[in-house]
Amino acid sequence: MVRKLEGLEELDFDIEAYRKRLQLLRQIVSGENQQDFAARIGIDAKRWNNYEQGYPMPRHVGMMLMTKLDGMSIDWIWYGKTGNLSGKYxxxxxxxxxxEIAQAKARLQLVHPQPQAKPAKKTAKKARARKRS
Structure with missing residues (x-):
């Protein structure tokens, strides 16, 4: 039985960031579909779904990812280190x-819209001065 990654926060392992990187990798490679991505790398879609939910990815699956996805780095998948990634990735x-940042800002703007600036009122003097010109 596979267990979720637990207790790794004490070792500075950010499980949520790990999960997000797996989802991001899938989206970059094959869009939104977990089944297509799993088939592409040669594992069962259910297993990939488990990894995205926070279950540990065995080393051999990480190595398979690096083999099938030329330029991918296991250091990025597990720890977010970008040093060994190809320029493409x-x-x-x-x-x-x-x-993602732009979308988050847009959602925030929908929830908390900024008040629109009111147009400046024309003073009577300015209006008369324009009429004379």
Whole structure:
């Protein structure tokens, strides 16, 4: 039986960030579909879903990812380190993260809209001065 990653917070392992990186990797490679991604790397979709839910990914699956996805880094998957990523993946990850930030800002704007600036009222003097010109 596979167990969720527990107790790793004490070791500075951010489980939520790990889960997000797995989801991001899937989205970069094959869009939203877990089944397509799992088939592409050669594992069962249910297993991939478990990994995205926080269950530990065995080393051999990490190595398989690096083999099937040329330029991917296990250091990024597990720890978020970008040093060994190819330029292609690094660029795609940065673009996806920028999009996520923009979407979060847009959602925040919907929830807490900024008040619209009121147009300045024309004073009577300015209005008369314009009429004379």
């Amino acid at each position: 690094l660029e795609a990850i940065r673009a996806a993260e920028a999009l």
